[in-house]
Amino acid sequence: MVLFYAVSFWNSWFAAFLYMDRQDLLPVTVYLRNLIAGATDATQTGGGLGSAGDVVQSAATIQSVTIVLTILPILAVYPFIQRYFVSGIMLGAVKG
Numbered sequence: 001m002v003l004f005y006a007v008s009f010w011n012s013w014f015a016a017f018l019y020m021d022r023q024d025l026l027p028v029t030v031y032l033r034n035l036i037a038g039a040t041d042a043t044q045t046g047g048g049l050g051s052a053g054d055v056v057q058s059a060a061t062i063q064s065v066t067i068v069l070t071i072l073p074i075l076a077v078y079p080f081i082q083r084y085f086v087s088g089i090m091l092g093a094v095k096g
Contacts, residue, residue: 003081007074032066039063 013029020026039059 003078003085006077010074011070029070032070036063036066 011029013027013033016027016030017033020030039062
């Protein structure tokens with residue numbers, strides 16, 4: 001249960017996005033969401049880089065990097081918690 005709660009807490013950017021107005025208190029996921037939104041806006045307006053292909057490529061790169069940065073902490077913690085996760089599933093399994 002703790003693992004599921006931790007993952008849902010890590011991914012809960014929407015409440016902070018709606019209710020927090022101080023930039024220094026925003027969680028990392030909101031910052032990364034704003035970074036993706038800025039990259040998407042740059043592709044729609046033309047950016048300021050070279051050609052339109054360069055802008056689309058840099059936006060895709062920014063999106064890929066933010067996805068990796070969002071997933072990396074959970075992937076780093078999961079191997080240490082996996083044994084408890086598996087034993088909890090086996091304990092609660094229906095034996096026939």
